Amino acid sequence: MLLQVKDVTRAFGGVKALDGVSLAVAEGKVHGLIGPNGAGKTTLINVLSGIIAPSSGEVFFRDRPVHTLPAHQLAALGFARTFQNIRLFPAMTCLDNVLAGQHLVAPRPYFPRLFCLPSARQEEKELRRQAMACLVRVGIEFKAHFQARALSYGERRRLEIARALASRPSLLLLDEPVAGMRRKEVQEVGDLIRSLAAEGMTVLLIEHNMSFVMGLCSTITVLNFGRTLITGTPDQVSHHPEVMEAYLGVREHHA
Amino acid sequence: MDLLAQQLVNGLFIGSVYGLFAIGYTLVFGVLDILNLAHAAVFTLGGLIALWLVETCGLSIWMAFPASVLICGLLGLLLDRVAFAPLRQRADSNFSGLISSIAMAIIFESAALGLFGARTVRFPAHTVSVSVWRWEGLSITSLQVEIVAISILLMFALTQFLNRARVGKAIRAVAENDRTARLLGIHVDGIIAFTFFISSALGGAAGILFGLYFDSLSPDMGRSIELKGLAVIILGGMGSIPGAILGGLAFGLSEVLTVAITGTSNLRDAVAFTVLFTVLVLRPSGLFGRKKLREA
Amino acid sequence: MEALAQFFAIYGSLINFIGINAILALSLYLTLAAGQLSMGSAAFAGIGGYTAGILTMKLGVPFLPAVAAGSVVAGIAGLLIGLPVLRLTGVFLAIATLSFGEVVRIAVLNVDITGGAQGLVGIPNHTKTWGIYLALMVVGYGIARLRYSRIGWCFESIREDETAAKAMGIDTTYYKILAFVLGAMLAGFAGALYAHLNYLITPREFGFSVAVDLLIYNIVGGTRAWYGPVFGAILLTALPEILRGTGITAGPMRMATNGLILLAVILFLPNGLVSIFRRTGTKREKSPLAASEEA
Numbered sequence: 080m081l082l083q084v085k086d087v088t089r090a091f092g093g094v095k096a097l098d099g100v101s102l103a104v105a106e107g108k109v110h111g112l113i114g115p116n117g118a119g120k121t122t123l124i125n126v127l128s129g130i131i132a133p134s135s136g137e138v139f140f141r142d143r144p145v146h147t148l149p150a151h152q153l154a155a156l157g158f159a160r161t162f163q164n165i166r167l168f169p170a171m172t173c174l175d176n177v178l179a180g181q182h183l184v185a186p187r188p189y190f191p192r193l194f195c196l197p198s199a200r201q202e203e204k205e206l207r208r209q210a211m212a213c214l215v216r217v218g219i220e221f222k223a224h225f226q227a228r229a230l231s232y233g234e235r236r237r238l239e240i241a242r243a244l245a246s247r248p249s250l251l252l253l254d255e256p257v258a259g260m261r262r263k264e265v266q267e268v269g270d271l272i273r274s275l276a277a278e279g280m281t282v283l284l285i286e287h288n289m290s291f292v293m294g295l296c297s298t299i300t301v302l303n304f305g306r307t308l309i310t311g312t313p314d315q316v317s318h319h320p321e322v323m324e325a326y327l328g329v330r331e332h333h334a
Numbered sequence: 335m336d337l338l339a340q341q342l343v344n345g346l347f348i349g350s351v352y353g354l355f356a357i358g359y360t361l362v363f364g365v366l367d368i369l370n371l372a373h374a375a376v377f378t379l380g381g382l383i384a385l386w387l388v389e390t391c392g393l394s395i396w397m398a399f400p401a402s403v404l405i406c407g408l409l410g411l412l413l414d415r416v417a418f419a420p421l422r423q424r425a426d427s428n429f430s431g432l433i434s435s436i437a438m439a440i441i442f443e444s445a446a447l448g449l450f451g452a453r454t455v456r457f458p459a460h461t462v463s464v465s466v467w468r469w470e471g472l473s474i475t476s477l478q479v480e481i482v483a484i485s486i487l488l489m490f491a492l493t494q495f496l497n498r499a500r501v502g503k504a505i506r507a508v509a510e511n512d513r514t515a516r517l518l519g520i521h522v523d524g525i526i527a528f529t530f531f532i533s534s535a536l537g538g539a540a541g542i543l544f545g546l547y548f549d550s551l552s553p554d555m556g557r558s559i560e561l562k563g564l565a566v567i568i569l570g571g572m573g574s575i576p577g578a579i580l581g582g583l584a585f586g587l588s589e590v591l592t593v594a595i596t597g598t599s600n601l602r603d604a605v606a607f608t609v610l611f612t613v614l615v616l617r618p619s620g621l622f623g624r625k626k627l628r629e630a
Numbered sequence: 631m632e633a634l635a636q637f638f639a640i641y642g643s644l645i646n647f648i649g650i651n652a653i654l655a656l657s658l659y660l661t662l663a664a665g666q667l668s669m670g671s672a673a674f675a676g677i678g679g680y681t682a683g684i685l686t687m688k689l690g691v692p693f694l695p696a697v698a699a700g701s702v703v704a705g706i707a708g709l710l711i712g713l714p715v716l717r718l719t720g721v722f723l724a725i726a727t728l729s730f731g732e733v734v735r736i737a738v739l740n741v742d743i744t745g746g747a748q749g750l751v752g753i754p755n756h757t758k759t760w761g762i763y764l765a766l767m768v769v770g771y772g773i774a775r776l777r778y779s780r781i782g783w784c785f786e787s788i789r790e791d792e793t794a795a796k797a798m799g800i801d802t803t804y805y806k807i808l809a810f811v812l813g814a815m816l817a818g819f820a821g822a823l824y825a826h827l828n829y830l831i832t833p834r835e836f837g838f839s840v841a842v843d844l845l846i847y848n849i850v851g852g853t854r855a856w857y858g859p860v861f862g863a864i865l866l867t868a869l870p871e872i873l874r875g876t877g878i879t880a881g882p883m884r885m886a887t888n889g890l891i892l893l894a895v896i897l898f899l900p901n902g903l904v905s906i907f908r909r910t911g912t913k914r915e916k917s918p919l920a921a922s923e924e925a
Binding site: 128130149150155158159160162166167168170171178179180183185186188189192193203242246 | 772779780783790796797798800801
Binding site for chain 2: 667714715717718720721722724725726728729730732733736737739740838839842845846849881882883885886888889890892893896897900
């Protein structure tokens with residue numbers, strides 16, 4: 080198991096956004112995280128990515144406790160994420176956004192740049208090539224020199240993924256990666272994630288688009304009211320009575 | 335001891351003027367999340383305009399005061415129209431609003447300089463008749479009492495207005511969430527303009543009272559109070575009216591006490607700013623401010 | 631040659647002043663580049679200036695080491711102030727640094743060694759015009775090259791969105807402090823140069839209105855690139871003289887002009903005046919990397 084979440088709780092004042100959540104993400108698999116609005120999914124991602132600390136509980140990455148680490152150290156360990164409300168760098172171009180995302184893998188030392196040494200040019204050329212490759216991967220390379228704020232909603236989500244890929248992570252945390260996308264785009268992103276997983280990337284994603292989640296994820300965890308309802312295969316989850324109840328309310332009739 | 339009590343009384347009086355000034359600041363911040371740095375310039379203009387009305391137009395102070403306050407309110411509308419409304423749509427409207435308020439402050443101050451000259455002036459003698467009351471070793475002038483009465487009256491009127499009147503409630507709604515307010519049918523832009531009107535009117539009032547109290551007016555009198563006003567609203571909590579009032583009083587008291595204790599007025603401001611710095615580092619929301627969590 | 635000497639005799643002081651202001655504007659730019667609105671540059675300049683001045687005047691320390699010492703002391707002050715204000719953002723940070731600046735100014739006013747309100751008098755005149763502009767060019771170049779290094783990318787990322795920057799692996803605390811300290815050191819450096827220009831410095835020259843002026847140079851010039859603040863400083867420092875040429879001599883008018891320029895810029899050219907010269911559309915903007923490849 081690449082990532083193990085043990086009994087994580089997170090309270091805001093008196094409200095428990097997360098109440099003893101446990102799950103395990105296997106390496107190289109795509110793990111879905113679903114649940115009604117307010118279930119605590121984004122809070123969990125925020126805790127896992129180090130943006131906020133858990134009130135109690137533990138998180139292990141490759142058997143190493145990481146729940147006390149701040150976001151940037153988790154990124155150094157191989158975490159990368161996207162955000163529910165998209166946090167791009169709006170004034171930068173798409174290419175620049177990805178170049179910025181290369182922070183962990185790009186030394187870019189100052190003095191060679193100060194003296195305009197050829198090694199600096201070489202490095203930049205290579206980094207630029209890799210950044211373009213990320214843009215190609217998500218399919219927005221034709222907008223490379225456009226400002227990020229000029230992109231369509233779906234393109235922005237894909238840019239965020241490209242930027243996340245720039246640091247060559249081993250664990251990708253995606254918060255609603257296909258929200259607001261058209262059918263074709265959703266399919267393309269699904270294919271992208273599948274191909275990333277095939278290359279060994281581990282993905283944990285939050286989504287509301289059920290067909291997307293069911294078709295893509297090998298394991299799904301359902302959250303409700305900050306607690307794990309069930310973790311299982313798409314088949315198990317979609318037929319679980321409590322899951323249906325959480326989404327649809329109390330059963331009046333059988334389907 | 336008598337001297338100390340006297341200082342305390344003085345501190346309360348000047349504190350109420352600070353509080354009046356600070357309310358204008360905090361009102362705009364509460365509604366718009368913008369720090370209006372032109373407020374101090376309106377403060378200056380309020381005092382100078384009142385002086386002009388009294389000296390040149392021959393009005394009595396009881397006429398000049400409301401007239402000047404009204405004019406300052408109109409200046410507030412101008413501020414909103416020219417400097418803030420055009421920037422409302424921008425993502426960084428807090429910052430750009432701050433900058434445009436600095437620009438307007440410079441423009442207003444240069445207007446004050448141009449219209450009234452650079453000299454320090456004062457209200458003509460007998461503008462206000464002053465009698466002094468002595469009691470238990472304390473002396474209080476009628477002017478001080480009038481100032482504090484007017485300040486309290488205005489502060490009270492404002493609080494009542496915000497709590498009871500329809501427009502007042504609308505202001506509070508916009509302060510909470512302007513989008514929702516708009517959806518509820520509140521004319522947000524109009525409300526914001528009105529907020530500026532009130533805020534600048536109060537600022538101007540504070541300027542007149544300040545000029546009367548210290549018996550001096552100059553185009554740069556806003557400078558000294560600008561930073562103090564900031565300190566007051568940070569201390570009391572940005573966006574909180576009770577905070578501004580209490581903060582103003584506390585600030586006025588701390589000022590006179592610092593002078594009384596250290597025996598010199600040199601360190602007075604240093605103490606104030608050190609307190610301000612400490613408050614910001616330890617508890618930026620101040621005493622009564624709302625702790626706004628804006629992060630993911 | 632005659633004409634040049636004459637020109638310099640008349641405008642020499644202004645030219646020196648422009649150069650110093652440009653370096654000071656850059657010191658604020660460094661913190662703005664990392665998304666921090668620090669209004670402490672004037673105070674740090676004062677710390678650097680007084681430190682260097684006292685060293686040369688009272689302890690006979692040679693010029694360059696004194697200037698270096700001024701920078702370092704300002705940098706240390708920057709570290710001490712930068713740490714507690716880390717969590718503050720935007721307006722709160724500005725106010726905190728402003729109040730720090732005021733405390734410094736008042737402290738300097740009331741301490742004997744700094745000469746109090748009269749200021750430090752009798753500082754040897756070591757700063758030459760060519761020295762100022764050499765320093766400006768070196769600093770400007772250094773900052774320009776910073777943009778494409780790791781530090782530059784980190785600053786830019788933090789400025790755009792700090793949370794996203796953290797998630798990308800950037801230790802924002804470290805880089806914010808770095809920006810603060812570098813800015814303070816540069817300001818101290820400029821202050822030290824300034825101290826040795828006119829034999830005298832007073833606390834007034836490092837106060838609140840100077841801090842606001844530096845901000846205005848940055849905004850009017852533009853904060854997207856290093857040449858913005860420099861341009862802003864040059865324009866606004868020289869403006870009074872230019873206006874005098876066109877007949878606008880009155881104090882209020884000049885002041886109003888400054889205010890009107892600032893207002894016009896923030897309303898219509900929010901990226902500063904230099905954005906007129908950059909090819910900026912809403913959709914296409916040349917990547918600074920493309921620009922550097924051509925360089």
